[in-house]
Amino acid sequence: MDWFSAEGFELARQVLQRGIAAVYLIAFLSAAAQFPALLGERGLLPVPRYLSRSGARGPTIFRRRYSDRLLLAAAWTGAAVAALLVAGLPQAGPPWLPMAAFLLLWGLYMSIVNVGQTFYSFGWETLLLEAGFMAAFLGSNEGAPPYPVLLLFIWLAFRLEFGAGMIKMRGGRCWRDFTALYYHHETQPMPGPASWFFHHLPKPLHRLEVLGNHIAQLVVPFLLFAPQPVGSIAAGIIIVTQLWLVLSGNFAWLNWLTIVMAFAAVSDSAVQAVVPGLGSPAPAYAPTPAWFTVVVLAASALLLVLSYWPARNLVSRHQLMNSSFNRWHLGNAYGAFGSITRQRFEIIVEGSLDGTAWREYEFKGKPGDPARMPRQFAPYHLRLDWLMWFLALGVPGENWFVPFLRKLLEADRPTLRLLRTDPFDGAAPRYVRARIFHYRYSTWAEKRQTGLWWIRRPAGVLVQPLTLAEAGRRRAWLGGWS
Known part of the structure; x- marks a missing residue:
């Protein structure tokens, strides 16, 4: 050589x-x-x-x-x-x-x-x-x-x-x-x-x-x-x-x-x-x-x-993570998980025809149904699911999340194809809402008794029930933790 x-x-x-x-x-x-x-x-x-x-x-x-x-x-x-x-x-x-x-x-x-x-x-x-x-x-x-x-x-x-x-x-x-x-x-x-x-x-x-x-x-x-x-x-x-x-x-x-x-x-x-x-x-x-x-x-x-x-x-004390220093994305800074969250919260999106009975939309990759075993998708990248994780961490996302809810109210087919399940089979719900849940893994004993992979409990409301007319007139109200 x-x-x-x-x-x-x-x-x-x-x-x-x-x-x-x-x-x-x-x-x-x-x-x-x-x-x-x-x-x-x-x-x-x-x-x-x-x-x-x-x-x-x-x-x-x-x-x-x-x-x-x-x-x-x-x-x-x-x-x-x-x-x-x-x-x-x-x-x-x-x-x-x-x-x-x-x-x-x-x-x-x-x-x-x-x-x-x-x-x-x-x-x-x-x-x-x-x-x-x-x-x-x-x-x-x-x-x-x-x-x-x-x-x-x-x-x-x-x-x-x-x-x-x-x-x-x-x-x-x-x-x-x-x-x-x-x-x-x-x-x-x-x-x-x-x-x-x-x-x-x-x-x-x-x-x-x-x-x-x-x-x-x-x-x-x-x-x-x-x-x-x-x-x-x-x-x-x-x-x-x-x-x-x-x-x-x-x-x-x-x-x-x-x-x-x-x-x-x-x-x-x-x-x-x-x-x-x-x-x-x-x-x-x-x-x-x-x-x-x-x-x-x-x-x-x-x-x-x-x-x-x-x-x-x-070697900087203020090290940047995942940053580009030029317009061509050459010579970049990388890094991941500089900090670890100790609790998991998930945003659960639901729809309703009457405002009383609510049905849950299932995403392809992110946790939802506690009885569903997590799936392997990598190296394929589920972009919507990843942003839902950031949203649950408190990263601002109303600029895309409110339009997402509006698409669900319209039963928009391209948007629904990004999801695992549509609980309304292509029909448009009258209301949608987004709730916050705390998730944790089940223990070995809980898994044997219930078959659940996750144990979840309500933790707050992110978006109150919203109609298509309301979504068209104003931005949805994004609530906080309760």
Whole structure:
């Protein structure tokens, strides 16, 4: 391996290119399915109104004109290109072909994120954009993977993991006294099928989990830069810890994308040492074209310069979490769960035909029916369900939640398709309301006796009973806790 060509990292390149493309495929399919109802011409936060009031904050193909048809064209184009990259077809050609494909994905998805408002304000959106831009410079199967780009991916994985570790140490005390997982599995945004069981693990094991998390995020990331096989071992530790998180919750594509990026530090020889016979013999690469070397070095220099701001953020006493420092979403700050909530509250939305008998709307992912086992949706991202979790935490959301209630009063079909069940089978209720409930996991004894996964009790009213006429005349009153 010379200073530019990483000849022993072909598997790393294949995992990076195909894995990032697979996440883009999911992201574009999610946009096609959810964006029109959430942000389309008749959505909860219509993009045309947003553009007319404040304008997009970054590059987007929708700056001059938005339409649902154009959005779907962009989403399905992105999904098709991403599928080709997953299959490895552009990579079989010259290096400019996968470069063009990944830059197209980056541009299309950035266009969506930059008009996505609160529904696209998650840290893994910028992570996907940054990873997609970098993947454009991994080259094709003709030549060896560029070593500078693999180093940049390792640097990205380091920023993601170390940033998450530092935000925890600077955040809630429960991370420092090793009690965070007494609460996390119960209060996380969208529990998965195994989360109930994780929550009921012995508390000494929870404390051991927190210690393991601190080691994996504060110590191991430095070892990613170490010579082989230490770099591969460090990547393996990160991959295992991320798979643990995949099992214990639903965090969209955050964990899967972290796993993919960790592979940048995994050498072919390390993989073959663990799994003999895996992988093919080292390919015979063609010489790297001079133009490609120049482009890769220019892109690497740009990303290195943009790294100044997230690097400074890592050592700042006022560390930012999930922030972009430029309009192109390159060189971002990451981190999650700097603080842990100790109680879980849920907003339960109900409708009624007469104002007396109330029926509950069920969401796809967030807790509702206490007898329903939590489902696994990640890496797919249920955006409405996630914002419902933030709303229950007290994050202001009337700008989208009141329009959501109005859509229910209209029995709007695109909105109803975002839900798991419509208790009125397509008919319009006369009233809707939103109540606050306290949720906790059932104990082992309660689970055996009742079959319930959750125990809930009323905790207040968020929106009093509301009719369509009232919703049209004024903003709904958002009440508080009782």
